[in-house]
Amino acid sequence: MQQTEPGPDIYLKEIRLTLGASRFHFEGLIRGGRITAVIGPSGSGKTTLLNTVAGYDQPDSGKLVFDGESMAAKHPAQRPVSMIFQEHNLFGHLDLFTNVGLGIHPALKLNKDARLAVSAALARVGLGGMERRKPATLSGGEKQRAAFARALVRNKPVLLMDEPFAALDPGLRLTMASLLRDLHHETTSTVLIVTHDPDEVRRLAQDVIFVENGRIAFHSEAADLLAQPHLPAIAQFLKG
Amino acid sequence: MLTPQERRLGVAGGAIALAAVLAFMILALLALLAFPSAPAGGTIVTAYMWRILQFTLLQAALSTALSVLLAVPVALALARRPNFALRTWILRLMVLPMGLPVLVVALGLIAVWGRQGVANSLLMILGMDRPISIYGLGGILLAHVFFNFPLACRLAVAALDRLPGEYWKLAGSLGMGPVSVFRFLEWPAIARVLPGISSLVFMLCATSFTIVLVLGGGPAATTLEVAIYQSLRFDFDPPRAIALSLLQVAVTASVLGLLGLIGSADPTGSSSSAPSRRYDGTSLAARLWDALVVLLSVIFLLLPLAAIVVEGLQADLGRLLTSNAFVKAATSSAIIAVSSAVLALSVSTLLIRGRLAAIDSRRPGTVAVAYWRLLGASSLLVLLVPPVVLGTGWFLLLRPLGDVARFAPILIIAINALMALPFVMRVLEPTWEAHYARTTRLVASLGLRGFWKFWYVDRPILVKPAALALSFAMALSLGDLGAIALFGSNDLVTLPWLLYSRLSSYRTADADGLALILGMICLALTIAGTLHQTDRSRRAAD
Numbered sequence: 001m002q003q004t005e006p007g008p009d010i011y012l013k014e015i016r017l018t019l020g021a022s023r024f025h026f027e028g029l030i031r032g033g034r035i036t037a038v039i040g041p042s043g044s045g046k047t048t049l050l051n052t053v054a055g056y057d058q059p060d061s062g063k064l065v066f067d068g069e070s071m072a073a074k075h076p077a078q079r080p081v082s083m084i085f086q087e088h089n090l091f092g093h094l095d096l097f098t099n100v101g102l103g104i105h106p107a108l109k110l111n112k113d114a115r116l117a118v119s120a121a122l123a124r125v126g127l128g129g130m131e132r133r134k135p136a137t138l139s140g141g142e143k144q145r146a147a148f149a150r151a152l153v154r155n156k157p158v159l160l161m162d163e164p165f166a167a168l169d170p171g172l173r174l175t176m177a178s179l180l181r182d183l184h185h186e187t188t189s190t191v192l193i194v195t196h197d198p199d200e201v202r203r204l205a206q207d208v209i210f211v212e213n214g215r216i217a218f219h220s221e222a223a224d225l226l227a228q229p230h231l232p233a234i235a236q237f238l239k240g
Numbered sequence: 241m242l243t244p245q246e247r248r249l250g251v252a253g254g255a256i257a258l259a260a261v262l263a264f265m266i267l268a269l270l271a272l273l274a275f276p277s278a279p280a281g282g283t284i285v286t287a288y289m290w291r292i293l294q295f296t297l298l299q300a301a302l303s304t305a306l307s308v309l310l311a312v313p314v315a316l317a318l319a320r321r322p323n324f325a326l327r328t329w330i331l332r333l334m335v336l337p338m339g340l341p342v343l344v345v346a347l348g349l350i351a352v353w354g355r356q357g358v359a360n361s362l363l364m365i366l367g368m369d370r371p372i373s374i375y376g377l378g379g380i381l382l383a384h385v386f387f388n389f390p391l392a393c394r395l396a397v398a399a400l401d402r403l404p405g406e407y408w409k410l411a412g413s414l415g416m417g418p419v420s421v422f423r424f425l426e427w428p429a430i431a432r433v434l435p436g437i438s439s440l441v442f443m444l445c446a447t448s449f450t451i452v453l454v455l456g457g458g459p460a461a462t463t464l465e466v467a468i469y470q471s472l473r474f475d476f477d478p479p480r481a482i483a484l485s486l487l488q489v490a491v492t493a494s495v496l497g498l499l500g501l502i503g504s505a506d507p508t509g510s511s512s513s514a515p516s517r518r519y520d521g522t523s524l525a526a527r528l529w530d531a532l533v534v535l536l537s538v539i540f541l542l543l544p545l546a547a548i549v550v551e552g553l554q555a556d557l558g559r560l561l562t563s564n565a566f567v568k569a570a571t572s573s574a575i576i577a578v579s580s581a582v583l584a585l586s587v588s589t590l591l592i593r594g595r596l597a598a599i600d601s602r603r604p605g606t607v608a609v610a611y612w613r614l615l616g617a618s619s620l621l622v623l624l625v626p627p628v629v630l631g632t633g634w635f636l637l638l639r640p641l642g643d644v645a646r647f648a649p650i651l652i653i654a655i656n657a658l659m660a661l662p663f664v665m666r667v668l669e670p671t672w673e674a675h676y677a678r679t680t681r682l683v684a685s686l687g688l689r690g691f692w693k694f695w696y697v698d699r700p701i702l703v704k705p706a707a708l709a710l711s712f713a714m715a716l717s718l719g720d721l722g723a724i725a726l727f728g729s730n731d732l733v734t735l736p737w738l739l740y741s742r743l744s745s746y747r748t749a750d751a752d753g754l755a756l757i758l759g760m761i762c763l764a765l766t767i768a769g770t771l772h773q774t775d776r777s778r779r780a781a782d
Binding site: 054055056075076077078079081082083085087088089091093094098102103106107108154 | 404405406407409410412413414415416417419420423424425428429432517519522
């Protein structure tokens with residue numbers, strides 16, 4: 001179930017869109033196979049950036065290209081993308097097996113191998129044997145692990161995460177971050193993770209994008225940015 | 241956080257309201273049970289009564305099944321299109337049947353589906369000989385569907401709108417087709433609320449009076465409620481009325497028991513959250529299907545309402561409005577509606593204050609909790625004894641004291657207030673409870689009490705739900721035909737009763753005009769209520 005190729009470069013070319021009174025303008029190249037943290041003030045457009053890559057928001061103009069392949073007019077289902085949200089990643093009334101299995105086939109037509117893959121993925125994230133549990137009986141961390149398991153079986157080269165650990169307590173964030181790092185080591189997908197936590201940036205990110213007022217204000221390697229914050233707003237963010 | 245005195249006053253007030261409500265109901269039931277000529281239980285239930293019981297249950301079951309079956313596809317279509325420009329207006333249109341007097345809507349339905357109606361005229365052009373009959377079982381089902389299909393639809397849409405936005409994003413990203421979305425998301429959401437919706441609709445149809453009175457009739461299409469009325473008003477056969485009443489109470493008790501088990505749906509139910517964006521249903525076939533079902537349901541709802549306006553405008557409204565009969569009826573109606581609404585609001589206020597006072601301490605004892613439960617249940621117990629049964633009991637109780645007509649206005653006000661009580665409580669209590677929880681500590685620490693506490697702390701928050709509750713209660717009373725049908729006389733005529741008599745004596749032009757006027761009054765009251773609701777949801781969205 002592991003892919004060998006690293007995830008694609010994501011090229012945002014002059015992407016413009018307007019949502020209500022907010023205008024967005026994204027331009028940049030997100031390097032493939034790396035973990036890029038997306039940081040910035042609330043309402044600056046971090047989620048909109050992810051929604052645009054995933055296909056939930058359609059740009060008014062510009063181009064979105066994955067490794068040379070244009071994503072324009074592609075429905076979210078047709079893009080090689082998995083998404084993990086802060087909460088509600090699992091359908092609350094369905095058990096874990098069904099929730100993860102839907103990642104393999106959207107009508108749950110699973111053969112024997114697929115069933116085994118679901119159980120293996122659950123075991124990989126530390127939820128072995130919990131196939132029949134309902135999300136309501138799980139802790140916040142376990143629910144996010146189950147969401148990881150689904151991303152694993154989907155095996156898409158791009159993984160988008162919108163504050164996936166924001167609802168967890170600090171100790172748990174640490175374990176989840178190391179799980180994410182391990183999984184990324186195996187899959188080398190292109191990961192975009194929105195976060196408000198400077199420690200998470202230090203822990204996880206290879207690259208960092210700083211979004212402000214609907215555009216990408218700064219984009220560099222994490223090491224550079226952490227060594228010398230170029231904008232006052234970034235320094236502010238790193239202080240936490 | 242109340243002072244001991246405030247707590248004592250609150251508990252005592254709740255007790256007074258509870259005693260009044262229970263006494264009014266229990267006295268009526270005792271009168272039924274104690275009536276001297278009532279023979280022992282079993283023998284009175286004749287074949288005739290079995291037939292009526294069967295028909296009551298049959299029509300309620302069929303009405304429920306049809307309403308729910310039609311509501312589901314329309315709800316799915318509306319929920320799938322959160323950005324559809326007319327969606328809010330269609331959902332508002334679906335509130336309308338609940339707010340209009342049943343008799344007024346019945347006239348509109350007759351205008352569309354009756355012998356001379358639009359539907360039959362169209363079918364005659366196609367060479368059929370008036371194939372649709374509005375009278376009998378078919379008409380009763382049609383009317384019940386007209387009232388309850390939009391109710392079921394709104395509740396189902398609200399259930400779908402409550403699903404988190406992430407679900408639809410996930411469904412889109414996982415590539416779920418329409419069948420998968422229905423199987424894994426929509427159906428589980430609807431299935432959760434379906435038992436509550438169905439039992440609510442069943443309850444409303446099993447106790448429906450006006451529809452059956454106007455469109456049913458004859459032993460073949462009579463329900464318990466109408467049979468009670470006929471036994472008392474036409475045949476003057478109290479034993480039969482009593483037996484039927486007890487049968488009716490048994491039916492409502494069973495349905496209420498069932499409702500208690502599976503949890504009722506909120507009939508005022510509005511979705512509080514703004515619907516989330518959807519990423520499915522983009523295919524042409526899906527768009528066409530959704531457009532078709534929504535269009536058909538809008539036509540189904542609009543035609544009778546339009547007919548009320550069109551037919552009403554043909555009447556001589558000027559003469560009608562100035563006629564003696566109208567002025568008299570309108571005055572009685574206004575007095576009864578305002579009095580019963582104020583009474584319902586006062587009783588609710590006492591009950592709610594009693595409930596809050598009962599559990600005011602950190603650790604309320606078992607007695608306090610039991611009292612709190614009892615006060616809450618009392619507003620639902622009211623549903624147990626339908627208005628016609630209450631009226632029958634009080635009719636028997638007061639008859640020895642002379643002409644019952646003397647007491648008629650008070651009885652009608654009391655019965656209408658009781659009918660409105662569950663609705664008033666539902667509107668008022670959640671807001672009040674939340675307001676109390678937010679402010680009680682601050683109020684206690686500042687030592688606010690009495691009139692100025694009410695004026696500065698409570699009034700600004702509670703005035704809107706109270707106004708909504710009043711408008712609900714007034715609309716309910718203005719449209720009520722049940723209580724007035726038992727007690728109406730030449731001296732006491734309300735607008736619905738005047739309308740019904742004009743209809744019975746085939747003065748249809750007058751009836752149409754009255755229906756338009758009465759409909760407009762209730763529409764104004766309903767709009768007052770809905771305006772408030774949009775106001776509230778807009779603030780919640782900020």
